Amino acid sequence: MTDSIRFALRRLARRPSTSALHVGGLAVGLACCFLALLFVQDELGYDRFHEGAERIVGLRQELSFGDQTMDIQSVPKDGRAALDYDVPGVEAVTETNGQGGLVRRAPEAEGVVVEDARFADASFFDVFTFPLVRGDAATALDGPGRAVLTASLARSLFGSDDPVGQDVYLERTGFGLQDPDPILLTVTGVAADPPAASSILFDLLVSGQTEVTVFSGMAPALDGTGATYVRLAALRDTAAVKAALNALAPADDSFAEFVQAGAVSTPRLIDQHLSEGGTRTALVGRPLYLALFSTVAALVLLLACVNYANLATALALGRATEVGVRKTLGAGRGQLARLFLIEAVALALAAGGVAVALVALVLPAFNAFFEKGVSLSSLGLAEWAVVPALAVAAGLLAGAYPALVLARFRPATALRGGGMRGRGGTTVRRALVVFQFAVTIVLLASTAVVAQQLDAARSRDLGFEGDRVVSLGLQADRLRQQAGVLKEEVASIPGVARVALGSGVPGAFSLQTAVSASPAAGGAADDVVVTFLQADADYAAALGLKMAAGAWFDADAARSEGVVLNEAAARQLGLMTTDPTEAMGKGVGIGAGESRLPVIGVLRDFHFQGPRAEIGPVVVQPVAEFATTLELVVQLNSADARTLGGIQGVWERVVPEYPFDPQFVTDTFAGELREDRRLGQLFGALGGVAVVLACLGVFGLAAHAADRRRKEVGIRKVLGATVAGLVARLSGEFAALVAVALVVAGPVVWWTGRRWLEDFAYPAPLAAWPFVAVALGVLALALLAAGVHAIRAATADPVRALRSE
Numbered sequence: 001m002t003d004s005i006r007f008a009l010r011r012l013a014r015r016p017s018t019s020a021l022h023v024g025g026l027a028v029g030l031a032c033c034f035l036a037l038l039f040v041q042d043e044l045g046y047d048r049f050h051e052g053a054e055r056i057v058g059l060r061q062e063l064s065f066g067d068q069t070m071d072i073q074s075v076p077k078d079g080r081a082a083l084d085y086d087v088p089g090v091e092a093v094t095e096t097n098g099q100g101g102l103v104r105r106a107p108e109a110e111g112v113v114v115e116d117a118r119f120a121d122a123s124f125f126d127v128f129t130f131p132l133v134r135g136d137a138a139t140a141l142d143g144p145g146r147a148v149l150t151a152s153l154a155r156s157l158f159g160s161d162d163p164v165g166q167d168v169y170l171e172r173t174g175f176g177l178q179d180p181d182p183i184l185l186t187v188t189g190v191a192a193d194p195p196a197a198s199s200i201l202f203d204l205l206v207s208g209q210t211e212v213t214v215f216s217g218m219a220p221a222l223d224g225t226g227a228t229y230v231r232l233a234a235l236r237d238t239a240a241v242k243a244a245l246n247a248l249a250p251a252d253d254s255f256a257e258f259v260q261a262g263a264v265s266t267p268r269l270i271d272q273h274l275s276e277g278g279t280r281t282a283l284v285g286r287p288l289y290l291a292l293f294s295t296v297a298a299l300v301l302l303l304a305c306v307n308y309a310n311l312a313t314a315l316a317l318g319r320a321t322e323v324g325v326r327k328t329l330g331a332g333r334g335q336l337a338r339l340f341l342i343e344a345v346a347l348a349l350a351a352g353g354v355a356v357a358l359v360a361l362v363l364p365a366f367n368a369f370f371e372k373g374v375s376l377s378s379l380g381l382a383e384w385a386v387v388p389a390l391a392v393a394a395g396l397l398a399g400a401y402p403a404l405v406l407a408r409f410r411p412a413t414a415l416r417g418g419g420m421r422g423r424g425g426t427t428v429r430r431a432l433v434v435f436q437f438a439v440t441i442v443l444l445a446s447t448a449v450v451a452q453q454l455d456a457a458r459s460r461d462l463g464f465e466g467d468r469v470v471s472l473g474l475q476a477d478r479l480r481q482q483a484g485v486l487k488e489e490v491a492s493i494p495g496v497a498r499v500a501l502g503s504g505v506p507g508a509f510s511l512q513t514a515v516s517a518s519p520a521a522g523g524a525a526d527d528v529v530v531t532f533l534q535a536d537a538d539y540a541a542a543l544g545l546k547m548a549a550g551a552w553f554d555a556d557a558a559r560s561e562g563v564v565l566n567e568a569a570a571r572q573l574g575l576m577t578t579d580p581t582e583a584m585g586k587g588v589g590i591g592a593g594e595s596r597l598p599v600i601g602v603l604r605d606f607h608f609q610g611p612r613a614e615i616g617p618v619v620v621q622p623v624a625e626f627a628t629t630l631e632l633v634v635q636l637n638s639a640d641a642r643t644l645g646g647i648q649g650v651w652e653r654v655v656p657e658y659p660f661d662p663q664f665v666t667d668t669f670a671g672e673l674r675e676d677r678r679l680g681q682l683f684g685a686l687g688g689v690a691v692v693l694a695c696l697g698v699f700g701l702a703a704h705a706a707d708r709r710r711k712e713v714g715i716r717k718v719l720g721a722t723v724a725g726l727v728a729r730l731s732g733e734f735a736a737l738v739a740v741a742l743v744v745a746g747p748v749v750w751w752t753g754r755r756w757l758e759d760f761a762y763p764a765p766l767a768a769w770p771f772v773a774v775a776l777g778v779l780a781l782a783l784l785a786a787g788v789h790a791i792r793a794a795t796a797d798p799v800r801a802l803r804s805e
Contacts, residue, residue, distance in 0.1 A: 022308050025693050026351035026394060029304025031358040032689060033390060035366055036297035038359075038374045041383065043290055046197045046273035050129040055091075055235055056269040059228045059245070073227040075264065076248040080224045087244045089237025090230055092126035095208060096200070097226035102171045102476070102658070103204060105157055107182050110657055112156050114203035117170055119221040121208040127231045128200060134164050135189025141207040144220075147185035148205040150193045163187045170206065173475040179213045180477050196373050199272045229269065238266040289679065296443065296686050303436050303693045305398035308344065310432045312402035344399025345392055352391030369678065401428070430737055436694040437741035438748075441778055443687030445749040446756075448770030450680030453757060454673055456764035463606025463615075464506055465544030466665030468497075468639055471505045472651070473661070474630040482654055486632055489650045495643030498635040500538035501623055505631055506608045507669030515619055516589045517573035528572045530617040531608055532590070534624060540603070542635045543665070549580035550601030553622050561622075562600035563588060569617030570602055590619065597621075611673055614761035639664070691778060695785040698734055738782045742775050 102111030125137035169182035208222030514527035575583035587596030757763035
């Protein structure tokens, strides 16, 4: 074995160009696989840092809302009490609920924005493993007005001072009724920042016993309707939990007017990231993307292995004499196969080292692309052991076929140099080239399909004008109190066309409710679930919404005067068929109210939920004084930085304690396509790697073909063949193989493209031009790779090639 290794290494050193070609191809494939493994490990590692993480489950309940069924984080009424006292196998239960907010050291001080001010009960640290660096986890949240800061928030507020015992003020923002004054909290602990791989994120933990403002007055922040998590003695105890909660569901009449409660499920916490689409990132938290990235990376490595096998078998003729001599001296097939496999594994191990260097080089871009914080330094011994293991596996896979071919040479034929003159080896090599280019074409054509759909989504008439419209969230009580002042002063800025107030903008969060058109509605079954929007008299003009019938609200409209529907809502409620004027004056009932509100206008359909979704029903009422969400919507004459600067000046003068964070409506609306854009970029990058590998293979095979046919080329030149004719003859074989690959890849691209487009309510038709463009591009690259050696052979002096004859 030692002699075999030494001989293999010497031989590889004698052929540096060929060895470098093999190492380079395998290194790229291995690097793609290493990155995929890092990605998969990070995705599957979410929430596993908790003690007994596999025994922590979340509670979800199925709710029917009109004709819509949802699965949400909820438990039946009195479910928490039942879990605390009556269910065996339950070790600890916690309820938590998060929302955005501002944290200050004084009521009027400049605030620190927090994305997740999470209310939690005293047992939060009994279920989850978030260590405290200061304070006692057992008592930190045991009582109203207590708060735990993360280490980063503590530094932002207090610097190097000890925050424990200090006061902070929380002003809740976001959806829901807000408090008229900031909530006074006493810091009782400091927690280490939650790991990036955590589905439960928080910047600030507040005791759930803390009272907040609700419609009925003041009440504890947690009332049994938040997200509930349970730590079990054993996972099998989920059966007892579900049985206890499902028994309570029929008696739960908390929202009987709106929803019908269904069965309870208990998904594991460690499955939450993938099952719910991730936390704050894009292109992660999706099992589909996990499978796609892993599969495509494995295909790239397979292409590298195929590249090695193809080139190694093509070059086998040069080793025919060596094989013949070894067999004549008594070497068996097994010994020869082992020698060639050792060569392949040695190359693969070298490629593994190069791959690690490549991964370290591209890791910053990788982390930026996936919004991750993966680091090679964080890998343990087990993870590092995967590197040589995968390299060895790749070497064995890549070298298996060449070793088999070389070991089967017959001594007599091999010594005459005829070991690979049969058609079998040529056929296999051609099939491998077809496979390489078919995979490459599928990846690049898929990238083109994604780009085509994204372009169609961007160019589609959305029914509103949002490219020059910015929105500013007014999700705090003081901001809503200043809404009129902000609107008036911003409207006076040069460059501002219109200013409006509304409860939301297209693409952002929207409230849904049930609406009925039947005067004698029989309950939720008669309702249509609609997007519910509140807006003032200037909202339609600011967003460029068009009326199909009737009129928008005027400046003096009162809530009781009526509603405006879009055409989809009017159709689904049965108020119109094709003529929007049919709906005018008819009444609708919103929510559980008995009063009927007349329809005063019908909007032309416009997208509100996002570019993927079908246009849904929308019902609009005049904005109310007690609106729980509010946006300042500003239409600009042009997207001029000076105009935005003027708006910022007004903001900082009227509400200086709140951050200025304008969002262009088109950017908010198109945010849903961000994942698809990244998917296209991912396919494009891996497709580019695949085409480089395929062309490397063609480059090597063309060099071998040109060398093998140099005497034929010399004879043809002597007989009068032109350079162009010789180049066409030598390169034509590869053009034919690419053409076969196109035929193989076409149905795959069509099928996968159709399946992906099914996720869009308005898919673009699958056009032929992306496939044709990719086909021509790949064909040109293949001919360029083969043509280099073809031109060299065709322009060589024929005397040199024929001298030995």
